[in-house]
Amino acid sequence: MSEQVIQLEKVNKWYDDFHVLKDVDLSVEKGQKIVICGPSGSGKSTMIRCINRLEAHQEGKIVVHGTELTNDLKNIDLIRKNVGMVFQQFNLFPHLSVLDNISLAPIWVKKMPKKEAEEISMSYLEKVKIPEQAEKFPGQLSGGQQQRVAIARSLAMNPDIMLFDEPTSALDPEMIKEVLDVMIQLAEEGMTMLVVTHEMGFAKTVADQMIFMDEGRIVEQAKPEEFFNNPKSDRTKLFLSQILNH
Amino acid sequence: MSTSAIQNISHNKYYNWLFRNLFSSWVNTLLTIIALIFIYQVGSFCLNWAIFAADFRYNFQGELITDRGLCSKNIMPGEYGACWAIIYARWDQFMYGLYPIEEAWRVNLVYALLPLAIIGILFDKIPFRKYFIYFTFVYPFLAYFMLYGGPGLSVVGTNKWGGLLVTLFLGVTGIGLAFPLSILLALGRRSKMPIIKSLCVVFIEFIRGVPLITLLFTANVMLPLFLPDGVNPDNLLRALVAVTLFQSAYMAEAIRGGLQAIPRGQVEAAQSLGLSYWQTTRKIVLPQALKIAIPPIVNTCIGLFKDTSLVLIIGLFDLLGIGRAALADMTWTKLYYEVYVFISLVFFIFCFGMSRYSLYLEKKLKTDNI
Numbered sequence: 001m002s003e004q005v006i007q008l009e010k011v012n013k014w015y016d017d018f019h020v021l022k023d024v025d026l027s028v029e030k031g032q033k034i035v036i037c038g039p040s041g042s043g044k045s046t047m048i049r050c051i052n053r054l055e056a057h058q059e060g061k062i063v064v065h066g067t068e069l070t071n072d073l074k075n076i077d078l079i080r081k082n083v084g085m086v087f088q089q090f091n092l093f094p095h096l097s098v099l100d101n102i103s104l105a106p107i108w109v110k111k112m113p114k115k116e117a118e119e120i121s122m123s124y125l126e127k128v129k130i131p132e133q134a135e136k137f138p139g140q141l142s143g144g145q146q147q148r149v150a151i152a153r154s155l156a157m158n159p160d161i162m163l164f165d166e167p168t169s170a171l172d173p174e175m176i177k178e179v180l181d182v183m184i185q186l187a188e189e190g191m192t193m194l195v196v197t198h199e200m201g202f203a204k205t206v207a208d209q210m211i212f213m214d215e216g217r218i219v220e221q222a223k224p225e226e227f228f229n230n231p232k233s234d235r236t237k238l239f240l241s242q243i244l245n246h
Numbered sequence: 247m248s249t250s251a252i253q254n255i256s257h258n259k260y261y262n263w264l265f266r267n268l269f270s271s272w273v274n275t276l277l278t279i280i281a282l283i284f285i286y287q288v289g290s291f292c293l294n295w296a297i298f299a300a301d302f303r304y305n306f307q308g309e310l311i312t313d314r315g316l317c318s319k320n321i322m323p324g325e326y327g328a329c330w331a332i333i334y335a336r337w338d339q340f341m342y343g344l345y346p347i348e349e350a351w352r353v354n355l356v357y358a359l360l361p362l363a364i365i366g367i368l369f370d371k372i373p374f375r376k377y378f379i380y381f382t383f384v385y386p387f388l389a390y391f392m393l394y395g396g397p398g399l400s401v402v403g404t405n406k407w408g409g410l411l412v413t414l415f416l417g418v419t420g421i422g423l424a425f426p427l428s429i430l431l432a433l434g435r436r437s438k439m440p441i442i443k444s445l446c447v448v449f450i451e452f453i454r455g456v457p458l459i460t461l462l463f464t465a466n467v468m469l470p471l472f473l474p475d476g477v478n479p480d481n482l483l484r485a486l487v488a489v490t491l492f493q494s495a496y497m498a499e500a501i502r503g504g505l506q507a508i509p510r511g512q513v514e515a516a517q518s519l520g521l522s523y524w525q526t527t528r529k530i531v532l533p534q535a536l537k538i539a540i541p542p543i544v545n546t547c548i549g550l551f552k553d554t555s556l557v558l559i560i561g562l563f564d565l566l567g568i569g570r571a572a573l574a575d576m577t578w579t580k581l582y583y584e585v586y587v588f589i590s591l592v593f594f595i596f597c598f599g600m601s602r603y604s605l606y607l608e609k610k611l612k613t614d615n616i
Contacts, residue, residue: 054514080520091515095533104529105519150515157519 003030005161005192006051011060013046020046021057022216030160033193035203035224038213039239044196047213048163051194052083064161081109084154088166090146092138092153098125099134102153109157117156124152128182144175148182155186162186164195198243204228212236295327296587302330313577332581333588336572340588343408343563349400352392353411359385360418368603386422404482408563410592412482416554416564417596420489421547427490428497433527435502446498453495458553461488466560485557489550496546504539505531537611544604548597555593565589 006028013021020043028034036044049055050062053069053076062069064079093101102121106112112120125131128148130141138146147167154162164183168176180202187193187206197203203210203224210227212220212235220227220236231237268278305311306318306326314320317329333340342353363385366378393411395401407415434446453461465488470478479487508531516526536543558567569585572578 052518054517077520077522080518083518085515085518087511087515089509089511091509091511093512093515093530093534095537105521108525108529109520153515153519 004028005030005065006194007061007063008047008051009061009063011047011050011057011062013043013050013055013057013059020216021050024060024216024218026211026218028161028192028194031190031192032208033187033206034195034209034211035207036194036196036211036213037198037200037203037239037243038211038219041215042213043216044211044213045165048085048165048194048196051161051163052080052085054085081157082159083161083163084157084159085163086147086150086154086165086167088169090138090143090150090170092146092150094138096137097134098130098136098138098141098149101138101149102156105153105157121152121156124155125149127155127185128152129178142175143171144178147171147175147179151179151182151186161192161194164193164197166196166198168197168199200228200244212239214239297327299325299327300330301326301328303334314579314581317581328584328587329581330584330588332572332578332584335578336568339568339572340409340565342411343568344406345402345408345411346400346406349402352399352402356389356392357414359389360414363389386419404480407482409568410565412557412562412564412567413551413554413592415482416486416489416557417551419486420493420550420554423486423490424493424497424550427494428501429532431494431498432501432505435498436505450495450498453491454499458488458492459556459559461492462556462560464488481560481562485560485562489554489557492553493546493550496549497543500539500542500546501535503542504535504537507538508534540604540607540611544600548600551596551600552593565592 004027006026008024008026011021011024012019022043024043024047026047036048038044046055050057050069051064056071057069065082067075067078069075069079092098093104096104099118099121102124103114103117106117106120107114110117122131122134125134128151130145130148133141133145133149138149141149151167167183168179171179176199180199183193183195183202184206193206195202195207207224210220210222210224211218212227212231212233214235220231220233222232227236228240231240269275301311301318303310305316305321307321309316311317311329311331312335314329314332317331318326319329338347338350342350345353362378363382365372366375366382369375372378392399393402393407393415394404431446431450434442435450437443437446462485465484466481469484469487473479512530512534513526516530521529555564555566557564558570563571566589569589573580573582573585
């Protein structure tokens with residue numbers, strides 16, 4: 001059996017009275033690519049945001065690399081160093097150049113010498129195919145370029161798990177492909193990935209497991225062939241027919 | 247294109263502007279003419295009073311003016327304007343207060359070094375900026391040593407300080423000390439730690455709810471009560487404490503406005519990269535928040551700089567206090583306009599400078615990025 005890197009057991013979370021995550025169980029093995037879909041408000045973003053503690057869960061257990069997420073800041077820091085995250089709105093730092101955006105965390109968190117951090121940053125910019133934008137500011141880039149910088153920024157910390165929270169939802173259609181291409185390349189290199197997305201083409205290409213969430217629960221979890229060809233629950237069927245035929 | 251053709255075009259542009267904005271209809275033309283007459287009347291009166299019909303050091307008979315009776319306007323009432331001789335006569339007091347005049351070079355040196363001390367903070371693209379910044383941190387100690395004295399320099403008590411020296415001391419030190427304090431207060435007010443948060447809220451709301459005059463009185467009368475026996479900070483220091491606290495509360499609110507404008511995603515991105523709270527604050531949140539908060543911060547600085555004149559009610563002689571003292575002198579009494587116009591001008595120069603700088607900074611930061 002291969003190594004378990006993320007484990008969620010009976011995770012529950014509330015926003016005041018609103019029950020966003022209900023008894024969520026999930027286990028992710030090293031190198032697995034998991035695509036999570038579901039209607040808005042189903043808790044899919046919240047679930048992956050709990051994995052690096054951008055949100056705190058109230059009940060249950062989340063273990064990443066054998067470290068349990070609690071209020072202990074040391075554990076949180078440890079986990080965040082190994083878990084990268086890409087956001088829907090890119091969240092690049094607008095006051096820093098592209099290169100500074102990427103080298104910031106290696107310099108300050110990993111205490112890497114500036115020169116080395118910048119060399120590494122450049123190598124990741126080459127990987128996402130925009131080394132020529134290094135000196136620009138985020139506001140001068142297109143959405144697709146910004147999202148690729150955001151991916152490079154995460155990768156520069158050399159994480160072994162990457163979380164993607166609807167990475168292409170804020171992009172114009174013609175820019176989606178350039179971001180997905182980078183993600184596919186990353187998947188081929190063996191990165192463990194949890195991706196919240198509605199890009200079903202991407203899901204079919206890379207996913208090992210599909211997860212469908214609704215109203216805070218994991219309704220269905222299956223291999224892609226089965227998930228798309230033979231979904232079990234009616235809720236999944238309805239959802240798939242809506243997003244595949246629009 | 248020939249030079250004259252270019253000139254013609256720019257002339258045309260000029261006339262077009264005039265026509266469109268000032269003479270586009272007959273109502274507009276009439277208003278323009280009335281406004282011009284008004285500006286001319288007021289302007290010529292002011293210039294005449296302040297410069298052309300004014301006495302500087304000598305009156306119209308060529309005598310050195312040594313008391314108000316020798317002012318031209320008091321010899322020939324109605325024909326002459328300002329009598330600036332009072333400013334010349336009291337110049338040293340306006341600049342140094344009662345600072346011993348043979349030691350005034352020390353104050354002059356501190357004045358002269360002030361621009362060097364702040365230039366490194368104000369502008370980022372100057373050569374040797376690093377060394378200017380070092381000097382910024384050395385300057386307060388150097389300035390205090392020069393002004394107060396110590397080994398090798400005779401001690402001049404702060405009760406002898408006055409005029410522009412007190413105004414600048416309170417204004418510059420007050421702003422300089424309040425800035426870091428206000429950042430901590432603003433961060434504290436947004437902190438998730440309940441005790442720190444309530445301390446900051448109570449402090450800010452208390453200080454903002456009380457007039458500066460009250461704080462000055464409180465500092466003057468009550469501060470000694472809170473301190474151990476024998477520790478008796480002088481008046482100027484007490485005023486400085488009051489002014490700093492006052493300024494920090496207002497500046498904290500300005501900065502909080504900036505902090506609130508930073509999208510949550512910025513902090514989340516920094517956290518997801520593993521940056522600590524202080525790293526996130528220093529590298530991501532504050533640079534963006536302070537940029538947004540520049541106009542209100544400068545606003546409070548200008549307000550504070552002018553409010554330093556309130557210290558005259560606790561017996562300190564700032565610029566305004568020195569002016570009033572000059573007017574109380576029988577030799578010069580009743581030259582109100584001259585004194586107040588002069589004081590206003592000095593305040594105006596500093597405040598206008600701050601205002602211009604904030605505009606420059608806003609423009610610069612806008613083009614720099616985004």
